[in-house]
Amino acid sequence: MLLAIDLLEIESKSLSQHISGISTITFYKGDIHLAAKSLKERFSLLLEANPWIAGKLVKTKQSKNLQLLYSNTPSTNIQVELLFKVNPPDVKIHSDMPYSQLGKACSSLIVQRPTRIINKEEYITKLTLVEDTKDPQNKFSLIFSLSHSVGDGHTYYSLLNMLSKDAKIEALTVQRKEEIYAKAIKTLGKKEFAYLTSFSHVFNVFRGMICGKKAKVYAFYLDENKISELKAKKKEEQAYISTNDILTSSFSTFTGARLCAMAINFRNKIKGLDNKDAGNYEGAILYDKRHYKSPSSIRHSLINPSSYQGLSKPLPKTFEGMFCKMGLITNWASFAKDLNLQDAKEELHLPLTNTAGRMPYEMCVVFRAKEGKTGLIYFTQRFKKVDFNPQSLPIGKLISNKIFT
Known part of the structure; x- marks a missing residue:
């Protein structure tokens, strides 16, 4: 049927x-x-x-x-x-x-x-x-x-x-929950959410995809020691920051974006949405420079889950929005598990895209690279490999000198 x-x-x-x-x-x-x-x-x-x-x-x-x-x-x-x-x-x-x-x-x-x-x-x-x-x-x-x-x-x-040989196979809920998703996006702010589908932002995206430079791609292992040091320092100050707070702040600052969007998963944050719901139950919190300048400011923006606050100044007007620097960071690391196949050993896991085309703007994907290792892959139009350094970003060594030349 x-x-x-x-x-x-x-x-x-x-x-x-x-x-x-x-x-x-x-x-x-x-x-x-x-x-x-x-x-x-x-x-x-x-x-x-x-x-x-x-x-x-x-x-x-x-x-x-x-x-x-x-x-x-x-x-x-x-x-x-x-x-x-x-x-x-x-x-x-x-x-x-x-x-x-x-x-x-x-x-x-x-x-x-x-x-x-x-x-x-x-x-x-x-x-x-x-x-x-x-x-x-x-x-x-x-x-x-x-x-x-x-x-x-x-x-x-x-x-x-679920393709892993030792994983439990479950049915996901494919029937969509439009009314619940409508409640979820209200937490992003009505103007902020509308901006992502506005003429100026859509123009900016397609300008990058049609007229922008071809993207260069570099992937690094996360420097876990640096992350631990930053967290420990905040703990001494009686404060908490997450790994994602650090990564969002460092990436946004690195790009110098007028606005940087951080993807957020609404499951288990909004009543009625859980891990078995299939679909695009995600959104993006918009940050400007004042709010992405430090991991603590990212953390502060998430205090009230009914209304995320990432902006200190008005959204770009039409012309500025058409041409301003933008960035996007999304974190897949917490979603991924070991993918064990029969009589095979996993060596490396990577996001895959055809970079023969152009990217809308600067992008970073946080992902599970292998057992016990987190990776950060950067899609960039503006930066060279030499620009990615441990002084600016919490990165370790390049994941592969051959893949990411």
Whole structure:
């Protein structure tokens, strides 16, 4: 039986239609064929519990919002064959490939932006295993991609985590909660939320994507010692700051942004939303220089969960908003868990995007790079590798000198 689920209004907005799927690549040591056999079984169980991940995006005259169309009684074996691929012939990658080349090589494995798949025979999910061209007998990669129209980082990792051989598989709630989400976005401020979909901000985004420089990408391990030192200092002052406070403040200060947006997950912060809710239940708190100047000021902005306060001056007027410096930081690290495959050892996990295009503005993603290691990946138009240094940012060594040249 086919079901059509209305997506959230924000998931159906025009700006959301130009974002490619959330994607990551995980490098392993092991036998790809043994891993593929067990992963196929896990993916089949995941599909049985969450048949909507084999859905398609549709737009009809009967609904004002975008819809997710899927069968609640699918033939799981057929769906697995459609969504799960092993060694597609047109994809040649290896674990030392420069990031820009890696993104291009994997472009066919990334779910395209909604404008290209709405009302098409394209699925919202892709799962792929690819052998390492330099060592096909002993190395391979797992690439997982999910349309951003149906899920945020939390939804993405809730699904990806369940592919681990020792994880519990659960059904996520796909039915959207529009009224609860409407309450959630009020905590961001009516003017602040409206600004993100305003003409000036949308113009700024597309100006960067069309006219901006091609993004350079650098990824570093988090300097845990520096984080501990900063936290200890605040503790002595009878104050608390989180790792994310430190990362948001340092990134925003580094970019010198007029406004910096910090992504926030509303689950378990708003009554009625919990970890089993699939969808884009996230928002962005806007900060200006006065409020992002220190980790303590970030922490202070979060004191009142009914009304986050990140601005000390009015939002940019139209012309300034069209051209001002912007930044965005999002933290996936707390969502991710170990992704254990049969007879394989995880070596490195990275966000994956095709950087052949241009980025809207300066961006930072905090992520789990490997067991016990947090990574920070920076997408930049303005900065060179030499500009990223431990004096300005809480970063350690480059994750890979070969991938991030």
